[in-house]
Amino acid sequence: MDILEQINAVQREVAKTGEAVSVLMRRTYQGEVEEVWDALTDPDRLRRWFSPVNGDLKVGGSFQIEGNASGEILECEPPKRYKVTFGGPTSLLEVRLAAGPGDTCEFELEHSMEGPPFPGGPELGTEGALYVGPGWDGALVGLAMYIAGEVGEDFDPVEMANSPEVIAFNEQSIRAWIKVLRASGTTTEEAIRAAAEVAMAQYCPGITLDLDNLD
Template sequence: MIDVKEQISAVRRTIGTRVLEAGEARVMTISQAYDTDPDDLWDVVTNPARIPRWFLPVSGDLQLGGRYQFEGNAGGTITACDKPRSVSATWEFGDQISWVEVRIIPEGSQTRFELEHVAHVDDEHWAQYGPGAVGLGWEGAFWGMANYLAAPGAEPITPEAAMAWAMSEDGLTFMRLSADAWTEADIAFGTDPATARQQAANSLKAYTGQE
């Protein structure tokens, strides 16, 4: 597997806001450049046979207007598709609806995978967890993609193996460093440093089952 510190440093993270019809929303953007071409990366993020190799098993109709469901996670509707540049969808989990847009961006000999997650976050939830509530979850997907693209012929990681790794020393270090990285992004966004660190600590506890 790729070194966790190397992975953390390879990812870009930003936080912003956007005004939607329903009000102000938080915008979390995470991206990483990979050693592959745009057509291949597009296939990696849209082909239901390849998605489980780096993220989760997916079912449904992966076409414009179709409904999808990630196993044990969110589902939604594909709302826009501009092959091989971008795809957008609703992100529905429980009674919460947010929006994601994936962008495939050529970058020299590499291709950048950029994911933007836009969410209306109630003040109480944001005050407790900050951006880590969304950011730490996507960190795992980017980690999975980095490992998959580094060794595409390797056997897929089972959910059981992924959970065991998450609770290992390397896995816990990865989550801690991810939380630290989102803390820095939150501070750059303008959040008080002490508040940002406390929110990150709360998110880390939630993701590692310490709550």
């Protein structure tokens, strides 16, 4: 994996509207919309690059990601978009696809949240992007590798997530999100630093990040 190439392939934004905080990620994939949609929604394909997903996968149904979040399927317009709750009723995930130039697909992921990021925690500001953004960065890389044919039959997404290479990728992802937060002017440096410590412990255990030297 070319870590910096993968980091730079994604456009990242943060915003706060009322009580809702959102992260928005955009990336171009080399594949037709239908191909990317199928990779995102077919359980047999999802387990190849993301994680096993079970449930009644239709509008009104629910899903469970093995070892991760569950949710309700609110809206679905194949092959353009779907919207689900993700881990709770005030955590909403929407994925949107559109045809790009040639045989490319323009991908957007928007995750909006209200309230504390975890029970008993502080109210969520845009620094909450550091809790979810690196995880979604990893998912977007997995999808890119799968669409490019770089995922073999013996590929294990869970094992890969704990590899030194992915931990190094996670550190660069956290750095990227910190830069986005600082540039946005939507939160304080103190809040960013506190959230970065939590993100590093979650995604890069045992690594200390120098927040004053991110370049």
